[in-house]
Amino acid sequence: MIDRLISKIESLESPIVVGLDPMLEYVPEHILEQSYQEKGETLEGAAEAIWQYNKGIIDATYDLIPAVKPQVAMYEQFGIEGLKVFKQTVDYAKEKGLIVIGDIKRGDIGSTSAAYATGHLGKVTIAGKTYRGFDEDFITVNPYLGSDGILPFIKVCQEESKGLFILVKTSNPSSNEFQDQLIERKPLYELVGKKVAEWGERHMGASYSQIGAVVGATYPEIGKTLRSLMPKTYFLVPGYGAQGGKAEDLVHYFNKDGLGAIVNSSRGIIAAYKQKGYETFGSKNYADASRQAVINMKEDIKNALGSL
Amino acid sequence: MIDRLISKIESLESPIVVGLDPMLEYVPEHILEQSYQEKGETLEGAAEAIWQYNKGIIDATYDLIPAVKPQVAMYEQFGIEGLKVFKQTVDYAKEKGLIVIGDIKRGDIGSTSAAYATGHLGKVTIAGKTYRGFDEDFITVNPYLGSDGILPFIKVCQEESKGLFILVKTSNPSSNEFQDQLIERKPLYELVGKKVAEWGERHMGASYSQIGAVVGATYPEIGKTLRSLMPKTYFLVPGYGAQGGKAEDLVHYFNKDGLGAIVNSSRGIIAAYKQKGYETFGSKNYADASRQAVINMKEDIKNALGSL
Numbered sequence: 001m002i003d004r005l006i007s008k009i010e011s012l013e014s015p016i017v018v019g020l021d022p023m024l025e026y027v028p029e030h031i032l033e034q035s036y037q038e039k040g041e042t043l044e045g046a047a048e049a050i051w052q053y054n055k056g057i058i059d060a061t062y063d064l065i066p067a068v069k070p071q072v073a074m075y076e077q078f079g080i081e082g083l084k085v086f087k088q089t090v091d092y093a094k095e096k097g098l099i100v101i102g103d104i105k106r107g108d109i110g111s112t113s114a115a116y117a118t119g120h121l122g123k124v125t126i127a128g129k130t131y132r133g134f135d136e137d138f139i140t141v142n143p144y145l146g147s148d149g150i151l152p153f154i155k156v157c158q159e160e161s162k163g164l165f166i167l168v169k170t171s172n173p174s175s176n177e178f179q180d181q182l183i184e185r186k187p188l189y190e191l192v193g194k195k196v197a198e199w200g201e202r203h204m205g206a207s208y209s210q211i212g213a214v215v216g217a218t219y220p221e222i223g224k225t226l227r228s229l230m231p232k233t234y235f236l237v238p239g240y241g242a243q244g245g246k247a248e249d250l251v252h253y254f255n256k257d258g259l260g261a262i263v264n265s266s267r268g269i270i271a272a273y274k275q276k277g278y279e280t281f282g283s284k285n286y287a288d289a290s291r292q293a294v295i296n297m298k299e300d301i302k303n304a305l306g307s308l
Numbered sequence: 309m310i311d312r313l314i315s316k317i318e319s320l321e322s323p324i325v326v327g328l329d330p331m332l333e334y335v336p337e338h339i340l341e342q343s344y345q346e347k348g349e350t351l352e353g354a355a356e357a358i359w360q361y362n363k364g365i366i367d368a369t370y371d372l373i374p375a376v377k378p379q380v381a382m383y384e385q386f387g388i389e390g391l392k393v394f395k396q397t398v399d400y401a402k403e404k405g406l407i408v409i410g411d412i413k414r415g416d417i418g419s420t421s422a423a424y425a426t427g428h429l430g431k432v433t434i435a436g437k438t439y440r441g442f443d444e445d446f447i448t449v450n451p452y453l454g455s456d457g458i459l460p461f462i463k464v465c466q467e468e469s470k471g472l473f474i475l476v477k478t479s480n481p482s483s484n485e486f487q488d489q490l491i492e493r494k495p496l497y498e499l500v501g502k503k504v505a506e507w508g509e510r511h512m513g514a515s516y517s518q519i520g521a522v523v524g525a526t527y528p529e530i531g532k533t534l535r536s537l538m539p540k541t542y543f544l545v546p547g548y549g550a551q552g553g554k555a556e557d558l559v560h561y562f563n564k565d566g567l568g569a570i571v572n573s574s575r576g577i578i579a580a581y582k583q584k585g586y587e588t589f590g591s592k593n594y595a596d597a598s599r600q601a602v603i604n605m606k607e608d609i610k611n612a613l614g615s616l
Contacts, residue, residue: 021420023419024432024434032435036435041434041435041436041437042434042437042439043432043434043439043441045434045435046432046434071416071420071423073414073416073420073421073423073424073427074420074423076423076424076427076428076441076442077423077424077426077427077432077441078427078432078439078441079395079427079439079440079441079442080388080391080392080395080441082427082441083388083391084388087387087388105414105415105416105450106381106413107413107450108379108381108413109478109479109480110480111331112329112379112381112382113381115379115381115382115384115385116381116384116385118385119381119384119385119386119387119390120384124332124351124354124385124386126332126349126350126351126353126354127340127344127349127353128349129349129350131350131351131386131387132387133351133384133385133386133387133388133390134384134387142413142415142450142452143452143486144450144451144452144475144478144486144487145475145478145480145482145483146480146482146483146484146485146486146487147482147485148480148481148482148483149480149482167452167453170417170452170453171417172417172418172453172454172456172457173456174453174454174455174456174457175453175454175456176454177454177455177503178451178452178454178496178499178500179452179454181491181496181499182491182492183489183490183491183496184490188486188489188491188496191486191489192486195485
């Protein structure tokens with residue numbers, strides 16, 4: 001799957017992923033109204049609104065981007081109805097040729113990690129027949145429980161030719177509380193990074209591992225260090241835009257081959273119409289605003305990478 | 309919610325929680341057959357079988373135990389149909405007066421953690437009306453992202469009088485890879501433990517915090533250290549039984565008041581009928597075997613605690 005991702009990044013010249021993290025407050029009034037009219041002012045109605053909103057964004061951007069990253073929490077907050085729309089979004093994005101990174105940050109041990117892997121990447125066997133639960137292409141995973149928590153995911157990735165992005169250094173301000181603590185004079189994120197690279201050797205693509213890392217855009221020096229520490233690991237980079245990460249800071253997240261990182265933007269794309277510079281689109285044309293924001297982001301990163 | 313949990317633990321003399329972590333291979337043949345007949349050899353049929361199996365166990369044990377802990381991964385592996393049964397199980401257990409600890413090990417940052425908290429503990433507002441997603445009483449949470457990841461959960465807990473159990477030291481063999489690493493000569497789990505105690509001060513019950521910790525049964529010396537380090541934090545203790553944790557090892561997980569820990573057993577209870585000592589029940593009476601296993605576990609822990 002990493003090879004498919006890389007090939008799409010190369011052909012589209014677009015190392016970016018759109019985070020489908022819908023909040024109800026982002027959804028334009030006309031979509032809310034129609035959804036509530038059809039399905040009621042209920043969990044179902046809200047989920048329908050999220051779905052229509054997502055569909056609009058996917059339709060307006062799928063030809064420009066290699067992948068989307070739906071954040072499952074934003075769906076899970078609406079219970080079952082929300083999760084149905086998560087699944088619908090995964091399926092629709094795949095139909096449109098997009099690679100889907102399920103941002104689920106799961107993590108447990110043994111048979112429990114195996115069950116998550118089954119539900120999100122693999123298949124379950126019922127009376128001899130196989131079925132798929134959510135069926136994303138990649139998922140994000142939390143490493144706090146160590147190898148016991150990760151290897152069951154890798155096993156399913158091997159069977160299904162799919163991949164992971166494991167949290168190494170996250171983009172938030174308090175990520176330093178544990179991740180930056182020094183262990184034999186090296187921060188914990190380096191230890192986790194080394195481990196991710198080691199796990200990654202078990203499941204290599206052509207030039208990069210199927211097992212990637214999440215490395216936040218907001219700590220460029222750390223991104224640079226981790227880049228040199230784990231040359232064959234693809235980085236999924238959150239924190240660009242809304243969280244403050246800038247394109248010029250991201251240059252060192254890439255290798256000399258121009259590859260090695262895929263940069264996520266969520267709010268900055270999906271709620272572009274609410275932001276400075278995109279007001280003229282208006283809420284009815286929210287999806288066009290998202291398309292323009294993707295074009296601008298692509299340009300921004302391309303310019304920054306020009307210096308590679 | 310911690311006060312309700314403690315009061316139930318005291319009145320039942322039962323510091324134990326049954327982990328509802330159903331695997332299809334645990335479900336007795338007669339339940340599988342009937343469920344497949346009714347709903348097909350499909351995700352729906354499998355989910356129905358899991359539901360009937362859970363219901364049997366809850367009916368046979370609810371008067372002996374304060375709480376159940378459904379592990380969401382075991383439901384998530386069946387996709388939407390599985391999650392419907394997770395919700396059904398949460399609701400039914402609450403109807404029976406049980407406290408429900410959703411073992412979901414979620415963790416993200418900011419609005420994403422807030423969305424998980426909303427979905428699992430709180431309520432979402434749709435056009436002025438409020439709805440609840442999964443509505444557990446407690447959930448488990450992963451601390452790797454630091455305060456930004458935890459505080460949004462605590463906020464919802466405060467609003468809803470609910471609680472958390474945050475991973476500190478897990479029961480699995482490789483938990484040492486990161487959790488035991490020394491930071492200024494103290495292991496990471498101590499740093500996390502101290503932080504959990506600190507977070508816990510924001511949301512206290514009468515004598516214990518609403519913010520608890522997950523501390524595995526398989527490292528008794530560590531349990532003892534953490535007990536003294538975080539006296540007002542309730543411990544959720546996995547790893548008893550199947551994973552090798554013994555009752556006598558758990559004595560120091562409790563405070564002198566006889567409180568401070570609730571011990572989980574999953575497979576050892578729910579699949580008791582498949583285990584040595586319970587063969588005579590037979591698969592038709594699997595729930596009676598589970599009841600007997602609860603009685604035995606209660607006795608085992610009571611005897612061990614006698615030495616307190």
